[in-house]
Amino acid sequence: MFAMKEAIIGNIKITNPVCLAPMAGTSSVTFRGICHEFGSAYAPTELVSARSIVYNGLDRSYRYMKIDPEHEGITCIQLFGCDPSDFDHAVKTICNDPELGKVDIIDINMGCPVPKVVKTGSGSGLMKEPKLAADIVKATVRAAEEFGKPVTVKTRIGFTAFTEESCDFVKALAAAGAASICVHGRTATQMYGGKADMEAVAKMREAVRAYKLAFFANGDIRDVDSARRALEITGADGLMIGRASMGNPWIFRQIIAGINGENLPETPTALQRCDMLLRELEGTVSQIGEATAVKEMRSVMPHYISGLPQSAAVKVRLCGASTVEEVRQILDDCREIWA
Ligand SMILES: Cc1cc2nc3c(=O)[nH]c(=O)nc-3n(C[C@H](O)[C@H](O)[C@H](O)COP(=O)(O)O)c2cc1C
Structure with missing residues (x-):
């Protein structure tokens, strides 16, 4: 082994x-x-x-x-x-x-x-x-x-x-x-x-x-x-x-x-991925403030939703967001489709 x-x-x-x-x-x-x-x-x-x-x-x-x-x-x-x-x-x-x-x-x-x-x-x-x-x-x-x-x-x-x-x-x-x-x-x-x-x-x-x-x-x-x-x-x-x-x-x-030859943990669900995106974003906001954090995370946020239905359109919306609330709203709009 x-x-x-x-x-x-x-x-x-x-x-x-x-x-x-x-x-x-x-x-x-x-x-x-x-x-x-x-x-x-x-x-x-x-x-x-x-x-x-x-x-x-x-x-x-x-x-x-x-x-x-x-x-x-x-x-x-x-x-x-x-x-x-x-x-x-x-x-x-x-x-x-x-x-x-x-x-x-x-x-x-x-x-x-x-x-x-x-x-x-x-x-x-x-x-x-x-x-x-x-x-x-x-x-x-x-x-x-x-x-x-x-x-x-x-x-x-x-x-x-x-x-x-x-x-x-x-x-x-x-x-x-x-x-x-x-x-x-x-x-x-x-x-x-x-x-x-x-x-x-x-x-x-x-x-x-x-x-x-x-x-x-x-x-x-x-x-x-x-x-x-x-x-x-x-x-x-x-x-x-x-x-x-x-x-x-x-x-x-x-x-x-x-x-290590152990059972593989479950892969995260779409909703867990959304939650993690928000967690990283909020953590980053606490370090560098909302405006800079949302801007800098534009290159990172799309990765969290890669491969999910309609992700191409959602990525465009995420990259246009400038507040945490906007990001949350965009994800909330998708939660039903992704649930
Ligand atoms: C956007 C980006 C930024 C990077 N910045 C650094 C860096 O600051 N210091 C460093 O040693 N390597 C940096 N790298 C290189 C990565 O640490 C890594 O060596 C490279 O991405 C190859 O590994 P991967 O195929 O797993 O991505 C960067 C890579 C990327 C894609």
Whole structure:
């Protein structure tokens, strides 16, 4: 019988290591809390600029770094940048803050393919600069060590292609002290297109097997079968799930049960999906206010109702809503059809 192993990040034990992947605009503190309730072991925040913390302090990025240990369990803040001294400064600033200092893990983004980020040499741009990438890990580990926090890295299988250098890249990160590495099975130039290459992820996993670190695989995991396949092919300790969790926080308990050979929990009903949409929306409103929350959740709300009768028309209506009351009304109009 196949069962999930434990993953160990620094001195943090992660049982059933199936985690929500960081996603800008989606993995808010509210959504991370909801996903944790359904089994996500932990979830990094979306990426935050280390340099912005150096120049502007915490205020401007605080919203994106907000953590909620009570509802999230293990917490993790993700930083991006291209200068080791920025990471040193940012980590110390975060760890000295009374709230953010409670964070358990610091994650470094070495996978973002967005041109604005890559242009500065950050995100996946660091895959082209392995020595600098390792220096960033070293500086971050040194700064975080003082506060007892492990440092992790999320990256991809290469910049334009998977090569031997991709394996050398993760080896350099491991040697520099990364406590965990997550590899998304796409190159940076693929962005989110094509298919995740789990064979390439497996080779990168093998490359760091001699190091004491947790290894996570990521990319196109959307159900029990794809999760099991990813674990079998890559030999990873854990998985990160991105897009398939949008509007579907239940996916974590499904996958964990499936992998552990337990009975699969019921899939949520249409009405439960509506209720969860409202719960995420209301939670987000409490964090950032109604106008911003409803606007920002326009990209997320349609996922909750995907595949339901008349969902195309309802999605258009949801995207035009600007208050919680409007969203509630739109869903109420559909409840009878969906019941
Ligand atoms: C809208 C969106 C935003 C993302 N933002 C981040 C981010 O802030 N940090 C990061 O490391 N990865 C980010 N990613 C990448 C995801 O974490 C993940 O690696 C990718 O979506 C592949 O996994 P999936 O196939 O399960 O979605 C983002 C992906 C999407 C779709």
